Amino acid sequence: MGKHVQQQAAARQIERILRRSGGLSTLPEVAAELLTLLAEAPCDTSRMAAVIQTDSALSALILSLASRERIAFTDGRATIAEAVACLPREALREAILSAKVFPTLNWTAESESRRLLPRRQLALHSLATACCAELLAQFVLPPEQRPAAYLAGLLHDLGKPALDEIMPKSFERLIQQARDTGRELYEIEQDQLGLDHAMLGKRLAEKWQLPASIVSSIWLHHIDAHTLAALEPEPLLPAVIALADRIARKAALGQSGSYNEPEDLHEWVEFLKLTSDQMQHVQDELPLSVTRQCQMLQRSPQEGSHAYITAVQHTAVGLARDNQLLNEASHQFAALNDQNALIGGFLDEISAYSSPVEVAEHFAAFWQKHYLCGTTAVAVLGEAKDVPEMPIEMAVVGRDGKTAVVSVQPPPEQSVIPETLKQPFDIAPVCGTADWLLEPIQADLNPAQMRIAPLAVQDKTAGLLLFELMEPNEFDRRRCETACRIAAFTMAMALNTQKHDDLSDRFVRMLGTLRRTRTELAKTQSMQGLAEMAAGAAHELNNPLAVISGRAQLLMAAEEDETKKQMLRQIQQRTEEIAQIISDLMSFAKPSPPEKRRVALGELIQKAVEKTCTQHQLNSLEIEAVVDEEESIYVDVHQVTEALSQIFSNALQAYPGQNGPIRIESEPQAADNTVRLIICDRGCGMDPETLQKATEPFFSHCPAGRRRGMGLAHARRLLLLNEGSLRLESRPDEGTTVFVGLPKV
Template sequence: MGIDRDRQARSSGITASLRSMISHIEELPVLPTVAVRALTLSMRDDVDLTQLARVMEADPVLTAKILRLVNNAQAGLPTRVGTVKQAVALAGLNQVRCALLGVLVKDYLPETEPKIADMSKLLWTHSLVTAVLADLIAAKTFPELRETAFVGGLLHDIGKLVIMDIFPDIALQIDELRKERCLSTMEAEFKILDTDHCTVGKILAQHWKLPEELVDCIWLHHHRLGSMDRSSLNWEVTAIVSLANHLAKEMLCDVPERSNEDSLIEALLTALNLEQAEVAALRGEARREYELKAAFFDLESDLSIVFHQIIQKANRSLAELGIELDVKNTRLSKMNALLGLANKIGLDLGNVHNKTDLFQALAQAFNGFSAVPVGIFYTIDHETRELEGVVWIDGGRKRRLLCFTDRNGTPIWEQTDQNLPPDLCRILANAKQRLHYDRTIAQSFSSPFLIFSFGMENCYFAELCISLAQEYRPHPQDNFTGFSQIAQLLRSSLENVLLFESLQCKKEDLAQALWRTEQINHQLIQTERLAAVGQLAAGAAHEINNPLAIISARAQLLELKEQDEKRKQELALISVQIERISKILTNLMDFARPAPPNLQKINIHLVLDRVLELVATNFRKYKITLVKQYDDRIVPIKADPNQLEQVFLNLIINAQHAMEEKGGQLTVVTEFLANQQAVLIRIQDQGVGIARENLKKIFDPFFSTKAEGKGTGLGLSTSLGIINNHFGKIDIDSTPGKGTTFSVELPVDISALRPMQSEACTSSATSLGLRPRILVVDDEEHIRDVLKETLENEGFEVMTANNGNMGRDMLEAERFDLLLLDIKMPYRDGLSLLRELRASPTNAGLQVLVITGTASPDEMGEIANHSCKCLRKPFHIKKLLAEVHFCLRKTDG
């Protein structure tokens, strides 16, 4: 519309226009003093008509106009009125006011254009009807306000006259916008001028210095009752004029559709204490009063003629509105068809779970929809750059699209034509220009297609391209709106499909994870069982070591005393078997409580060579050929050489046992894994191999496939613990009848993960007397007796204590040269006693020899930190005496 364009062009200049309007009002000629004084006198209740006539006669022009109007209004008089005093007396005060207002306002606000003149005439008709109604309402509610209410009603819309005078074009635009959109006058004024006629009229009334009650009537007659100041002296007259204004609109059929007149009138009636029946009676009386006063304003005195003119204009407007409604109905029916299609698509897409079903449902929904003869919907996967979609032609034929795109998004077809319409091929070829990954729907047009583009970053890009039939093309914005809703549905459905596919993948991943978790749980259960076995083994070793030490010591003492050679050999056999049992217990303890590795920088090839030298003799015996394939790139690693020798010895002995019957080749391979900063050692034999059902149990403690007497079943489990402590890996691959391969992977440097064991500090020696005094502290009576007897046979003075507390008391009371100390004791354990000794000023340098059967690696480390030697139970008598003499020599030194 021209109004909209003009209003948009002036949007930045509204404030300037308002300033210009105020400037014009200030430039209006000031009303003659005589006219203002006459108007002021006429509004007084106690006005003197003779004085009023004398004031009016002071202005010849005003006198002539008043006489002309009164004589015209009083047609039929026998003689014409010749003086103002006669005119006032004959016409009455109220008619004089009408004449004054009609002359003053109409003379000082001229009308130029014919349309403006017609609008002005209708406005004065409305103002006079409002004034008459205000006078009648005041007579029933506040009679003392009748004259003020009449003048207020006559002047309440004076602001409209100012707008017509200063901005006639804008006044016409306001009237057109009001009719077009069924707005109230104030709503239309605000949309165009950003102000209203009430504010403009207030400024004019204040400029003319009109009484305050008239200013309020002009300014507040459109305000709701709640916004009026009820404490003001003028609220009654303002409410009267406001009610009269609304009733006048009803009488003149000037109520817009969006108006809430009924609620406003009801509130005003309640405030003024009036009933609807009284208002109905006022309308007929107001019509008669209007006809009496119309001549003073050069207005049509018969309201029927006015109504006829209004109805004629209304009929013309209705005809124009009917044509416009037909156009809108046509557009609405098209919009309804699009909404129906969108609703159908929304229902059809509700249950799709993959792209194939999505494309099928969309093409099927457009089947029979003649508005879209050709359409396409396609997606491009961000990762795979795969283009998938569907094309439908003439509403029935459809075909799937499937191809890849280049890095710019251009389709790469297997066939050049693809049997697609040329315009559609062009749209797809230019898709790269519209590629974006904004979640908003981007709308564009490329004749004859409407294009709706959307996407998701790092996920997909999609477009809906619609070719419209001819009858749908005149209103592209309507089509953009309707098809944009369909594009929104497609985006939501596509993202649901992608989410469903992602959930399916995650479901599969979860199933795999659950399976792996079950396997890990199974391994954890096995690990817990092994840990329980280890704890049981440690406890058993502790309980066995003490009696075994007693048996071993007694057997050795008997062997030393025995003179019969045969009995001496039998006792020696007992000692050998005890040593065998002790070795088994030691292996068991190493498995249950593996010691942390003592890290050194070593060459793995040298470690392997030392082990191979130990078993080289057996290789020749069993016809085993050794092949070494060492990697020259191998770098030194940080590890415990003794523990690794034990691991490789176990693995190589296992390989030897597997090849003892038929011989074969033993291959030792090393490899440097540069990427992983690790070394790999493989020991391959050509032996009997291991059955598949035994592979999972091969590292279990006490499990062995060897013949009885060839192993304890702890070698591989101990090796596994050592490799784990080195943060390495050990694996096995075996085929029955072909051989077995053990693979060991070790990191190059684990010093940051395994702290080095601190070295033991040395202690100062103590002087020995002529006969060294030794204290034995052990809770086992038989061990105390064996140690006492053995040491006394060597000439030492020996005293014993059966617990740590007794030992502490004896050390405080007497002086000793050597302490033999057990670790596991009631009341006070050996380590706490040892700590107290090292903190004592008198016994800090006392030599201590610890005798234990179950000390853990941590306990062994603490013993070393206290500069103590350690002897494991069961011990050999000669080994015991050697350690005692060594400790006493340190004391001498």
């Protein structure tokens, strides 16, 4: 199975877990504060709203609850304060009590500090982004849209805590990779998972029916300004969130999981037409605004954990009494349900953002309850009708009412839709028709009693219904057909929405790729211009230089005055140096096409060491090598030897008059089938400005006339020709580390 199919499988698994999630975890100090407020009579709703607004998980929970309760907000603009004021007291209390709380019993400041991305630091980054968005909105957004800026900023990283909770070890590795490589976290997520936290946050926000403007801000806060302007008809709020996120990261308020410096901050400032005075105001006010929000919580993390446990103990008796009342109400409600109520309940559970599998889950539960069936399942066909290797997802409701989502691979060279179901609506036994659909179902069932029916509308089958007869009922096929058509129509709409979302995500990624390609193309065109200039310079200068050198040699042979002979000798030497400069320039701008072959890593390094020793007239280099010498590399040996030699020569510049030490380590990179060499020196290092320009042609930090500045530039050029890579890390007085990527066989 290809990488694309694996990424799709990983993405489906993540979203499957997210569907099981009742929400994200809040911090114990926030939960303790709210439980204390709930116990008061009367409840201070304004303070409760202020506390909720410090936490992204609870803010999303309250907005979702307000959407389900169909709260009509003033001017149609959702706010936490109005939601808390309008929601029924019991609904609000139930929502807060049911919220998950970040680990409380085993929490310590030391355990929190050991995490690469502490949850409280991530929460602080979200809070800082919200405060920054609120400040920026005063200058950019019309008054009626400004309240949404704070909420959008608070919720913009909704996908990160979700990833942290459903796959903590994998998320920790993604954070580690972001810190090691200096790349954006969302880029690494896309490479490893096939989707990123912005897309997951969008899915969660849609599932919880959050306002569309907040959904767009969550989804689009990582793209560039030009793409946003082309993609979003109302780009101001997403642009405010994008800029607020970058300002919060630059101000180091909390941690976001990305360790590189935001490079496009100025671009967003220009897009929003902010003045320098306005930006200075935002930067001055931001720390104060964050401090004010944090002061809403009157407990430290340690105190909050103890206070939360105490508050839960105080509400235990009340919850038991409420639970008894709820059980009695549940039995009464179950007795009053009939077919119309169940159909209405099914449709009420479906929203414009429901996925096909969620539609299948609700319909399977509806069918089982209405017809008193045993194990019931709904298979979502989707692309599996046209792509043979694509697995089918199936929602299963067991006899005990527990739901599960499983995947099943259709048999090769067999139609996904049984022939008997391609006729007008029919219900047929599963055995002998589609036995393979029963294989992944783990729930108890009697295969002989299983029946299958199509979920089709206008001759297009969107899914298959499987159900277990518990007694020999006579089905009203006409009534069953109506229910199945309702489900098929709803599922077809969900499939179309999912396809549209996938295309939108791919379009956004394609635009980002196009921008990077455009930048690389500009560099390539610049390099071609340099090649043409070098070729012209060589043609125009080599002949005159040859004449000058030849005449100087003739004059020197005939000259007897030693002073004049020395002057002529200098002329000849300088012409040779100029010729070498032209040769270096041509070698950089128009190198020969690589002639690749298999070579052992140890042999490649040894050749580079010998070449460096020859160039610097050294007997040996002080090398500390920890590498797999037998690892096979597929490169042009001459070109990569030259590149490594240039890197070693650059390292020697950090040790005037010495031959090292230079440390070399190797690490296999399974993700892209490469080997990474880590080459370190402990010399003088480079400041940020020098580091940024170190691989540019003709740049040298040495005094004028000492070096031509082509070493690292030439090395990078040769490595790129061989599908390799070069990246530098350095700090003054701490040395330099060069990361070299080489393709394996």
